[in-house]
Amino acid sequence: MTNLELAWALTEMGDLLELKGEEPFKVRAYHRAARALENLEEEAASLYARGALEEIPGVGKNLAKKIAELLTTGRSTFLENLRREIPPGLREMLAIPGLGCRSVRQIHQGLGITTLEELERAAREKRIRTLPGLGSKTELAILQGIEMLKEVREQVPLGIARPLALLFQDQLLNIPGVEKVAVAGSVRRGCEMVGDIDLVVAVRPGNQVAEVMGHCPQVKEVLAREPDRLSLRTVLGVKVEIIMVPPGEFAATVFYATGSKGHRKGLLRLALARGLKAADIGLITPRWLAEEEAVKGEAVPGLEKGEEIRENREIEAEPAGSIAGEAAFYHRLGLPYIVPELREDRGEIEAALKGELPRLITVEDIRGDLHMHSRYSDGVETIAATAAAARRRGYRYLAITDHSRSLVVARGLSVEQVKAQREEIARLNDELEDITILAGIEVDILADGSLDYEDEILKEFDLVIASVHTGFRQEEGQIMARLEAALRHPYVDILGHPTGRMLGRRRPYAVDVARIIELAAETGTILEINASPDRLDLNDTAVRLAKEYGVSIAINTDAHDPGRLADMEYGVLTARRGWLEPENVVNTWGLERLLARLKRNREKGGK
16 A cells, blocks of 8 residues: 555544544544655555554554554454444545534434435534534534535545546556556646546557556546546546557647647647648547547637738747657647646637747746744644755745634744744754745734734734634625735735635635735735645636736745645646746745845835
């Protein structure tokens, strides 16, 4: 089993123990070990082989035995017993925003409810409010949450799909008869929610793809098996489509399977307007030829009737990271290469025709992370360890932005702790070379629109992020008043995760995103792309609108442990889908320019 599978198993054990009513310290032990496994660089199987499982942080003798059983047998007697003891529907209920283990256990014990269907019926019949401490608001939240789960049941966040896709890619490459493998579809385009994972595999005759992948431990069932296609469903419920083609059709099939459908059709319309067929461009697979027939006679986007298509004089070489041969398909149309993140039929072909494609931001452009948490609040590492991890990534600066005092659940900082933290940061900055730590804060925007610290305290921070963490159910007028107050505040530099959404788990609060962008443009407040794959907030369409308004963006990980610094790639994917260039993102700038951009420093440093 992979580290990810082991982490999933331990997480489920912890959840089921909590639903059972076990002591909190025991539950935390399983969840802590699961997080350690997710971030482990070495495979646990290698540690087991040399008797070193207890070297994993948070893993003692008892957990090591459970991990060893999973590694050697692919199953856990302890987990199977828990599953028999706890109805599976109870764990499904935990996906409902705001419904924790205590409430689920109370509902189960008080009403005998064991499934989401029973829970929904009880909420509609107003039976939940009969239980102590659970009122009409809880019923409404349950109904809203179940409705949300129904909407996203067929999709999963990119943060789940992409690691799975890469895992399957690695596994496929080790199967006899496989020459090349590429991730395609919405995962390759960086879409925030993914319906299925598409993988294109170049195979030789006699390959063993279907036989091996049918027994993969991540696979729950084989949905379809055909000579050139294998459809699977994973234990997480994610559908995986494996397309098998001869090596000569690999590039064209990857190009097709990457999509989007609108982008493909736009290219074919352009080809036909030039008197070319799909085969003339090199798109010779049956899928392309069938789609070509569907677009004949349609207008070409960005091309007036009777206007000739201009040759693009600046055709770049094959871009790094592209599928070999993909750029040639564009070049034969006189277009520059269009990266997968832009292939959404949102004007990218028109921009390419005019030579106006953006020079998109890359992970290599990022010079620092401006939203990170340490042990002072709910992070797992010291400031020094966090700074060392940032330095290893080549960053020149980072901001420690622990939670403010009102967020008790996240151990928000008192005024005294703020002072102690600032002193530690000053000491570390004297000791460290090549990287600067900014003393920041993630201050709560309270229910009345005020901030969690007084101005005299806020003005002393190097950087202030303002975020909503409570009061999600307020009406739009109340939410917008809170956000506008924060955006207009003289010491608020960044609005954190502006819509409050959690992908697949929590809808955005009632917020007018376009108005937020207008206010940010007016006040000069930076908007955040929160790169946590659970959030990706702002989304790509809002990011593109912000760019049009001239609003500066910060791409931050909101990392609570150094391992999550790698989530920056998800934020950059969102930025690229929003057409952002390095200049649009403040943490691609040098430190001096960044500091001059912050509100408290503008009079000294300029905008």
